[in-house]
Amino acid sequence: MNKLKLGGKEFESRLILGTGKFSSVEIMLEAIKASGAELVTVALRRFNRDRPSDDLLGPLTRLGITLVPNTSGARNAAEAVRAAQLGRELSGSSFVKVEIHPNPHHLMPDPIETYEASRELARDGFIVLPYMPADPVLAKRLEDVGCAAVMPLGSAIGTGQGLSTAEMVKLIIADSGIPVIVDAGLRAPSEAAAAMEMGCSAVLVNSAIAAAGHPAAMAAAFAIAVKAGYAARQAGLMSRGDHAVATSPLTSFLTGS
Amino acid sequence: MTGAFFMNIVVNGNQHELAGAGTLDQLLKELEIVPERVAIMVNDRVIPKLNRKDVALREGDRVEILTFIGGG
Numbered sequence: 001m002n003k004l005k006l007g008g009k010e011f012e013s014r015l016i017l018g019t020g021k022f023s024s025v026e027i028m029l030e031a032i033k034a035s036g037a038e039l040v041t042v043a044l045r046r047f048n049r050d051r052p053s054d055d056l057l058g059p060l061t062r063l064g065i066t067l068v069p070n071t072s073g074a075r076n077a078a079e080a081v082r083a084a085q086l087g088r089e090l091s092g093s094s095f096v097k098v099e100i101h102p103n104p105h106h107l108m109p110d111p112i113e114t115y116e117a118s119r120e121l122a123r124d125g126f127i128v129l130p131y132m133p134a135d136p137v138l139a140k141r142l143e144d145v146g147c148a149a150v151m152p153l154g155s156a157i158g159t160g161q162g163l164s165t166a167e168m169v170k171l172i173i174a175d176s177g178i179p180v181i182v183d184a185g186l187r188a189p190s191e192a193a194a195a196m197e198m199g200c201s202a203v204l205v206n207s208a209i210a211a212a213g214h215p216a217a218m219a220a221a222f223a224i225a226v227k228a229g230y231a232a233r234q235a236g237l238m239s240r241g242d243h244a245v246a247t248s249p250l251t252s253f254l255t256g257s
Numbered sequence: 258m259t260g261a262f263f264m265n266i267v268v269n270g271n272q273h274e275l276a277g278a279g280t281l282d283q284l285l286k287e288l289e290i291v292p293e294r295v296a297i298m299v300n301d302r303v304i305p306k307l308n309r310k311d312v313a314l315r316e317g318d319r320v321e322i323l324t325f326i327g328g329g
Contacts, residue, residue, distance in 0.1 A: 018327075018328060018329030019327040019328060019329075020327040020328045020329045021327065021329075022327060028327065041328055041329055042325040042326070042327065042328050043325070043326055043327065043328025043329075044296070044323045044324070044325060044326075044328075045323060045324065045326045046269040046270070046321065046322065046323060046324075047269065047290060047295055047322040047323060047324045048324075049288065049289070049290075054324070054326045054327075055294055055324045055325065055326070056324075056325045056326060056327060057294055057324065057325045058294070060325070067325070069325070070328050070329070072328050072329075082298065082301065082303060085303040086296040086297075086298060086303055086323055087296070087325075089296040089297075089303065089305065089306060090294075090295070090296045090323075090324070090325055091325075157329065158329075184329070204329070206329035207329070
């Protein structure tokens, strides 16, 4: 299996995990291990001395995986740039998931602020992974300013509505010179497989695993699905036809005619 | 700086009285925070870990101390 290449670094796993919404740190760590993920996203929040167990830096560092701080909470490009700089201080890596969604109702990424922040951060040497609307024009613009990948949404964050943007994601992939990673909205492993079959380079999953009945088991299921989808893409899917084409001889079994 | 001296700063949105000639290092010690576990911003400027001991805090400074939590 070819490796996933992001910002000059290589990864075996094409499943990226989010660390939000898990009911405990232990369950989150089990899920990460079961997923085989080498990249996980984290968020920044004010230090809270009453809740020291919220601090994920220690437990995640011990796993030996690469942290991708997100800029969640940023309402504009300037705030996202500051969040990225803070994240880099803590993570020790240059990865950043640019995430700017000012409207709490639908959490749709702001394309203009996302573009501005991504451009500035790429210029500053970050490995920029922008969470973005599934827009092929914006994807190309983000590639042009030096993003390491683009991460179009499958559907709104946390909805589990699957790959509702499938046709747009296909257009993005067809035109993209950088990896395309579907981020947000996936619910079932089959949807992750479908994204990979389409030609995505990876998928980012959080809620579907964190909110599953058994998060570690679901993480393992997603890992299998991502591998299957990627292998299928590499194998080359047959083309679709409008008419039935028999796979067995059509000569009559009894009469031989 | 000699003698008792206090300054008022804002830490994560809350008023905080810091004794003595306050540096960021001193503030972290006072709050019993493990320095490697947090990122810090003073008045919206990110302070690299290496520079913390050199950053003298001033009356009215806004200090943000951040950690990683779960996020997608």
